[in-house]
Amino acid sequence: MSSFNDGTVDEMAKVMPMFIREVHVRHNALALGSRITISNMVILEFLKERGPCSMSEISGAMNLSMSAATAVVDKMISSGLVRRQRSDEDRRVVRVQLLKKGGDVAAKVQQLRRKVINDMCKTLTDEEKHEYLRLIKKVYKGLKREI
Numbered sequence: 001m002s003s004f005n006d007g008t009v010d011e012m013a014k015v016m017p018m019f020i021r022e023v024h025v026r027h028n029a030l031a032l033g034s035r036i037t038i039s040n041m042v043i044l045e046f047l048k049e050r051g052p053c054s055m056s057e058i059s060g061a062m063n064l065s066m067s068a069a070t071a072v073v074d075k076m077i078s079s080g081l082v083r084r085q086r087s088d089e090d091r092r093v094v095r096v097q098l099l100k101k102g103g104d105v106a107a108k109v110q111q112l113r114r115k116v117i118n119d120m121c122k123t124l125t126d127e128e129k130h131e132y133l134r135l136i137k138k139v140y141k142g143l144k145r146e147i
Contacts, residue, residue: 026116036081036105039064039072041113044081044098044106052085052095081105 004012027038036044039062046061047053053061059069073096076082081102087093098106121129 023120026120027113029116036079036109037072040076040081041106041109043072043076043096044102045110047082047096047098048103048106048110052097054093054095058096076102 027041042062043058046058050057055066055069055073058073059066062069062072064072073082073084077084079101080099082096082098085095085097087095121132124132
């Protein structure tokens with residue numbers, strides 16, 4: 001496997017924080033416009049995709065401790081976005097379920113996120129967008145393997 005030369009690494013070190021900041025600013029704009037946090041957005045989308053999940057599934061997907069994930073979900077319950085549901089078979093099993101309001105917010109966030117991504121990538125050709133996605137997935141997969 002080849003390594004970068006110092007000039008390439010230095011250039012990436014300059015560009016990546018600026019890029020991450022721009023992405024963060026745009027995601028914060030989404031969150032503020034929806035009056036929910038980025039963590040809320042991720043959990044809502046996760047539940048919309050997967051259906052009711054345990055707290056351990058949510059904390060694992062969010063890469064948060066159980067206590068931190070529980071605090072986020074508690075606030076989401078107070079906002080009427082999700083609810084806890086005990087299993088009929090085993091009362092120890094608790095799943096978090098998306099409520100209609102949470103599903104509506106998730107759909108709105110997904111629509112806004114598409115707009116943000118389209119705006120961010122408007123200078124790329126379709127071919128470059130596909131290549132960019134392929135590279136992001138590859139880098140992400142490598143990062144996940146290192147953990």
